Amino acid sequence: MKKSVFFGTLTAAGLVAGFAAAGTLDDVKARGELNCGVNTGLVGFAAPDANGNWSGFDVAICKAVAAAVLGDPNKVKYVPTSGQTRFTALASGEVDVLARNSTWTFLRDNDLKLDFVGVNYYDGQGFMVPKALGVSSAKELDGATICIQTGTTTELNLADFFKANNMTYQPIAIDSNAEGEQQYLAGACDAYTTDASGLAATRAAFASPGDHIILPEIISKEPLGPAVRHGDNQWGDIVRWTLNALIAAEEYGVTSANLEELSKGSANPEIDRLLGTAGDLGPMLGLDNLWAKRAIAAGGNYGEIFAATIGESTPIALARGLNAQWTQGGLLYTPPFR
Amino acid sequence: MAFVSEPPRQGFRLSQLLYDTRYRSMTIQVVVLMMFMAVAAWLVDNTINNLADRGKDFNFSFLGVRSGYDIGQRLIAYDSDSTHARAMLVGLLNTLLVSFLGCIVATLIGVFVGVLRLSKNWLVSRLMTLYVEIFRNIPLLLWILIIFAAFTEIAPLPNAFKEGGGASLLLFDSVAITNRYTAVPDPLFSRSLGNIDIGIFLISADLLAIVAAVAAGWYVNRLVLRRATVVQNATGVRPVTWWKTLALWTLPGILTLAALGFHLGLPTLKGFNFTGGINVTNSLMALWLALSLYTGAFIAEIVRAGVMAVSHGQTEAAYALGLRPGRTMSLVILPQALRVIIPPLISQFLNLTKNSSLAIATGYLDLRGTLGGITLNQTGRELETVLLMMLIYLVLSLMISGAMNVYNASVKLKER
Incomplete structure (x- = not known):
């Protein structure tokens, strides 16, 4: 009996170890929920309202990723992290993605073994x-x-x-x-x-x-962006291209208002590929073809998210500045969707 | 003929390990030890594997790298070009400073309150009970936060000390309590002896000279008192020594200060803040006060227990000899109570030292704040910094414990 308990424990430990080694995408899908590391409370970027619903510029990234991967922008568990705990939370697997106004630096990218997948706000x-x-x-x-x-x-x-x-x-x-x-x-x-x-x-x-x-x-220079653990390239690509999809959507004029109409087919093949009407970009990421459409539907394109959370019409009143599209003299420039 | 048959002589059988009471306890111990070692090995192995999976190594070379951050309160020279190791040292000294100050004040409060709690005066004893119950039953972190908040919210801004600002300096324009720090005069020496460089940091030769002078005075005073006892034993009359004691306690220090050209650098408001004096930050003050009051409440109970452990007959015997209550307490009761007080007091000192790591709540950069806070974050070496920090606290606690055990040995009942 003792033996069987011992081997049972061994098997359980082996299973846990095996489970931990699986890809983040599979983990998230199995869990049915995205664990997203956010600020403990920074109005406009990530803050809970009186009912405990999180909203903000960084939160929108979490929602877009959840929509792309799980099909529902509300399937997110927000994990508030302080400046001290954020990277440990990510490295230990407590969160799947860290969308918490964190600066992309050489040291964090290489020594802390994180991967910053892009920049969602150019700051200083x-x-x-x-x-x-x-x-x-x-x-x-x-x-x-x-x-x-x-x-x-x-x-x-x-x-x-x-x-x-x-x-x-x-x-x-x-x-x-x-x-x-x-x-x-x-x-x-x-x-x-x-x-x-x-x-x-x-x-x-x-x-x-x-x-x-x-x-x-x-x-x-403070380029702020979402970060994932180093080494899981597939998951990194998903978060990177979800962010790119939001930025590209603004560039191509895809908004939450005309999203349904454009997804029936448009004159621009790039929009068709982005929204999954043509080509099969989604399966290359390990997702379905409508991933980007869902991500955009979650909170609109980058410009809409910016305007709704931190833009000039909000109390925070930040101008686009460096965060305008490259066509408008800003730094936002996403690689092509092809 | 009937005789008792000898038990069969058999060799050792494995089942004896379980069923023979001579061996069973040994078996259990061995099994438990093996399980313990297996768990430990599993933890270590798991850590090594996880680190390898993440591509991280285990080394302490980050300690030699430029730290890049500044520390508000530093007892030794430090700036952002110094190494992480030096930042750690600065933090350690801050920990030692607040622990040392805290232990002293907590002991004073504890002895005072503990004795007063036994007072026959109803009001005094109840007030002390109130203090003890309030402070030891509310978490220390809350005390630190509330005292810190009181300092920041109630004290005036440094700006208020400008002409017509409404606030004024205390004690002959020498002390300013602001909501950031308490500015106190800086001791300066016009004929300073300079500093002695001992490799890691500088030690003020002036301070050493003063300490040496005071220590010498203390030693001579002991000789005087010993001689007085000898005279008393021989003649029955104790020579008057109080003026010698007073002179030996004060004169060496004062004369050294005068020889060194001691004067005070008064704090003056310049720009945003006071300069010219020493700015004792509110984070230190709040932490010091909270640690002292909190631990003092526990020490008060220990002192009370110690005093009550001395049998009442001792007090009656002292009264019968004609000793006044004050002298009875200091000469008869407390020395005996110390035997009971010291061992738990050691634990309280250790608690205070370890509790000082709550300093981060006030932004006081102690060891936890520098090594375990900023250095950990900037280098991402969680395992190394935390292990190092644990080691340092362990060594610190063992040292305090060792020193107090030596003291305990000197006051405990001498059995001959």
């Missing part, structure tokens, strides 16, 4: 100060106390920026955006620094956003 680090401080440039911040989220690239940029300009500062390490907001509003720091988009989102949530200004200096 900025500073926010109260208007009453009377500061109009980051170069005037010598001697200031600065709140900074620990475990982020901003921490390193800040050190480099002050060193390069021969200035001193007093860093106050904080763990989450909410804590930074509280410390900043309490006056525990003169300035709050993070990605400019994050500053705009944070300021939008203030009681009186007009009392705070974002300084003009952008001190770094």
Whole structure:
């Protein structure tokens, strides 16, 4: 009997090990749910509403991937991750994809064994100060106390920026955006620094956003994008091309309004391939042919998502800037769907 | 004839391992040990395999790499060009600082409250009970957060200290309590002896000189007291020594300070913040206070238990000899109570030191904040940093425990 228990345990352990080694796509399909790592709460990018429904720019990526893979944009389990826990959560398999305004860097891509599949927001680090401080440039911040989220690239940029300009500062390490907001509003720091988009989102949530200004200096390049584990190329391709599909849809003029009409067939063969009317791109990814159509139907194309979550008509009021299509002078340029 | 037959002499049989009480306990121990080792081996093997699967290796070379981040409070020279190893050292020193300060204040609070809780004064004893019950029954993290919040929300901004800002400095314009830090004067020496470089960091020669002078005074004072005892034993009259003691405690330090040209650098508001003094951050103050108050409540209970463990006859005997209550406590009760107090007190010191890793809640960069926080994140070496951190806390705790055991040996009942 002892023997049988022992071998039983061995078999179970072997099964678990075998299961863990299978592809992420199979895992997600078997689970029927996508585990998506998001911010613990950054208005516009990822934040739950009063009913616990998540929405935002990063959340839209989760929804699009879930729609493409599982056929339902709501089959997502959102896992809030802090700046400190996000990569561990991804590496350990707790989440399948990390859509959490994370900067794509060499070190993270190679040393942390992650794969950033693209850029969904081109950002840069900025500073926010109260208007009453009377500061109009980051170069005037010598001697200031600065709140900074620990475990982020901003921490390193800040050190480099002050060193390069021969200035001193007093860093106050904080763990989450909410804590930074509280410390900043309490006056525990003169300035709050993070990605400019994050500053705009944070300021939008203030009681009186007009009392705070974002300084003009952008001190770094912060390409933010979704990340997956290194080594599962199929899954990486799915997330990459889902993002590309959203961007391409905007470029070709596919919107949630004309999606049904265009999927019956259009004059542009590229649109036909994208929406699965012609060609068989989907099976090459390991999905069906309508994957991109479902992804676009989940929240509209890139431009629609941007406008609905962080665009100029929202309280966050971010301009497209670098995040416009390449045809509009921006940096968004997806490889062709062929 | 009837005789008791000898038990059959058989060789050792395997079934004896299970059914023979002489061997059974041994069998169980061996089986449990093997299972334990199998689980440990499985864990290690699993870790190695998982690391290999992810293409990660296990090495500590990241410690020698440039850290790239700044640390607010640093006791030794450090900037973003320093290595991760040095950042770790800065964090370790911050941990040691807050633990050391916390242990001292917690002990003072604990002894004070523990003794007062036994007071015959109804109000005093109830107040102390209230303190103990409130502090030890609410999680430490909440105390840290609430004390930190009190500092940030209640104290004025540094800007408020400008002309007409409404806030003013305390203690002859030398101390400013702001919502970021408490600015206190910086001790300066006009005839400084400089610093001694011991390789890793600099040690102030001035500090060493002062410590040496005070230690010498303390040693001479002991000689004086010992001589007084000898005289008392010989003649029955104890010579008056209080003025010698007072002089030996104070004069060496004061004279050294004067010789070194001691003066205070007062904090002045310049730009955003106070400069010229030492800015003791609120994260340190809040953490220190919370750790002290929380652990102090536990120590108070230990002290109370220790005092109550000394039989009441001791007190009565001391009163019969004519000792006043205060001296009875300090000369008769506490020395005996210490035997009961010290062992659990060690645990409290260890708890305080380990609890200081909650520092991250206030943004105080201790070992957990530097090595286990920023370094872990920036290098992605979770396993290495966490193992290293565990090792450091373990060594730290063993050292505290060892030192306290030595002290315990010196106060425990001497059995001859």
